[in-house]
Amino acid sequence: MTVCTRFAPSPNGPLHLGHAYAAIVAHDLARERGGRFLLRIEDIDGVRSRPELAAAFRADLQWLGLSWDGETAQSGHLARYAAAGERLKAMGLLYPCHCTRAEIAAAAREMGPDGPVYPGTCRGRHVDPAAGDAAWRLDVARAMALTGPLQWTDALAGVQQARPDLFGDVVILRKEAPASYHLAATVDDAADGVTLVTRGMDLFAATHIHRLLQALLGLPVPQWHHHLLLVDEQGRKLAKRRGSPSLADRREAGEDGAALAAALRACDFPAGISLGEGVG
Numbered sequence: 001m002t003v004c005t006r007f008a009p010s011p012n013g014p015l016h017l018g019h020a021y022a023a024i025v026a027h028d029l030a031r032e033r034g035g036r037f038l039l040r041i042e043d044i045d046g047v048r049s050r051p052e053l054a055a056a057f058r059a060d061l062q063w064l065g066l067s068w069d070g071e072t073a074q075s076g077h078l079a080r081y082a083a084a085g086e087r088l089k090a091m092g093l094l095y096p097c098h099c100t101r102a103e104i105a106a107a108a109r110e111m112g113p114d115g116p117v118y119p120g121t122c123r124g125r126h127v128d129p130a131a132g133d134a135a136w137r138l139d140v141a142r143a144m145a146l147t148g149p150l151q152w153t154d155a156l157a158g159v160q161q162a163r164p165d166l167f168g169d170v171v172i173l174r175k176e177a178p179a180s181y182h183l184a185a186t187v188d189d190a191a192d193g194v195t196l197v198t199r200g201m202d203l204f205a206a207t208h209i210h211r212l213l214q215a216l217l218g219l220p221v222p223q224w225h226h227h228l229l230l231v232d233e234q235g236r237k238l239a240k241r242r243g244s245p246s247l248a249d250r251r252e253a254g255e256d257g258a259a260l261a262a263a264l265r266a267c268d269f270p271a272g273i274s275l276g277e278g279v280g
């Protein structure tokens, strides 16, 4: 089977060195095996999303010397996510929830990979989904009872036992956006024929949920490759707001993109930057 990888940036801000590294990892893993590399713009993040940034993303990737074999944007696939959501609803696995972030933070009893674990307030309640905007949550215990134990394989970390329960009942259909990241990414990876999902270690735990969604929706199961993240001297993920220059800034300043890509491949990082877990 030909390998297919993807780089899936969210146009919430400009790309920086960490994105360049992620794109190179995905690109090279496909190219060195004669496979396909796709670009997916994850532009359904409500008001945070600035789809016009996609043009700069393309220019950044070209500047780095990367080529891709196809491009999609999540905003073009809303019907896909809605259909998957309906299917989960029909299976009796989603329930509506009106809880606010503050209510959840106040009632939560434990922390999960994504922050306070939703304490299940609306599960089993009669919540009118039409009364104001509702989010739809996955009844994870019920879903896991249906699928039984699941595993997934990371190319670097090996076989993992799926632990979607660590997250509690995650949001699948959002109030202010058409679908959650978990649903949209899972449905798209299957629809796009992605066989090797490469992304940063910060999304390692998210794969537990994605594996569960694949089992529920009858989707093919890819392999994963979670790479280390570029971090600053404090071990924090790079971010423009912390002074990490964007790729567009570097490009416009006349820096040589191919030379930068070669340096990143050789792990020859700019001063103060290194590879670390960097989930903060």
Ligand code: GLU
Pocket (backbone or CB within 6 Å): 007, 008, 009, 010, 042, 185, 198, 199, 200, 203
């Ligand atoms: N859109 C996500 C991000 O920019 C990446 C999602 C993924 O690779 O699965 O962090």
